[in-house]
Amino acid sequence: MGRTGRHGGTQGSEAGEKWEAFEVVAIDAKTVTLRPVLGGSSGYSESLNGVISDINSAMERYKRITGPAELEGQGVYVEAGMLKPDFRGSANIRAKFYEGDYAANIEKLRNDAKPKALAHPSFSAGKPVGGPWGSDAWLCPGFAPNNRPAHIVEKAGQVDHKMSVAEHWNDHGGNNTSQEKRREFNTDPNNLQILCEQCNQSKGSMGSDGTRATFKDSVGDNFTGPDGNR
Numbered sequence: 001m002g003r004t005g006r007h008g009g010t011q012g013s014e015a016g017e018k019w020e021a022f023e024v025v026a027i028d029a030k031t032v033t034l035r036p037v038l039g040g041s042s043g044y045s046e047s048l049n050g051v052i053s054d055i056n057s058a059m060e061r062y063k064r065i066t067g068p069a070e071l072e073g074q075g076v077y078v079e080a081g082m083l084k085p086d087f088r089g090s091a092n093i094r095a096k097f098y099e100g101d102y103a104a105n106i107e108k109l110r111n112d113a114k115p116k117a118l119a120h121p122s123f124s125a126g127k128p129v130g131g132p133w134g135s136d137a138w139l140c141p142g143f144a145p146n147n148r149p150a151h152i153v154e155k156a157g158q159v160d161h162k163m164s165v166a167e168h169w170n171d172h173g174g175n176n177t178s179q180e181k182r183r184e185f186n187t188d189p190n191n192l193q194i195l196c197e198q199c200n201q202s203k204g205s206m207g208s209d210g211t212r213a214t215f216k217d218s219v220g221d222n223f224t225g226p227d228g229n230r
């Protein structure tokens with residue numbers, strides 16, 4: 001008996017193509033009975049002529065394959081160990097593979113940074129433009145690779161990952177783990193800090209060592225994306 005790949009129904013969508021391997025378990029003049037190779041449903045019958053004409057005309061619902069191995073390289077997000085082009089790059093990887101509202105921590109982070117402003121040696125000197133610091137003052141830790149030391153600010157600030165998302169993806173297994181593990185990283189309070197807007201923008205996509213990182217296109221064998229898809 002042969003095998004067939006059956007389309008998972010997401011073709012053309014943002015998620016990309018998804019094929020499933022089916023085994024032909026019975027065939028007669030009118031019907032072909034298919035069963036998923038990886039288990040799940042018990043199988044079903046289709047019109048033989050329908051399947052044949054679909055395969056011959058490349059209708060894109062069925063295609064002939066040698067076995068599940070042939071489909072392994074055709075994931076939703078990954079093809080042959082590389083992200084498909086639509087999912088590459090900083091913006092796509094952050095949006096698709098790093099879930100979790102880490103910025104929701106901003107109020108707590110700012111409150112935690114207020115006592116640090118009070119304790120800072122420059123607090124008693126007051127604002128650079130004159131006058132005392134207000135009760136909203138908090139200590140921005142600065143960004144060492146840009147030679148910005150800690151300083152007191154009163155503006156809103158932005159939430160920053162101490163270990164950057166790019167570092168996590170490239171060098172700390174982010175591209176070789178599950179969506180849930182990346183969410184844990186993305187929202188881990190111990191890896192978040194509040195920076196003033198100026199420091200956060202000058203840090204940009206730099207890693208904590210000051211080097212600018214680009215996101216790798218490759219993923220490891222253990223990578224899975226949203227809904228456990230690969």
Ligand SMILES: [Zn+2]
Pocket residue numbers: 140141142143148151195196197198199200
């Ligand atoms: Zn700052």
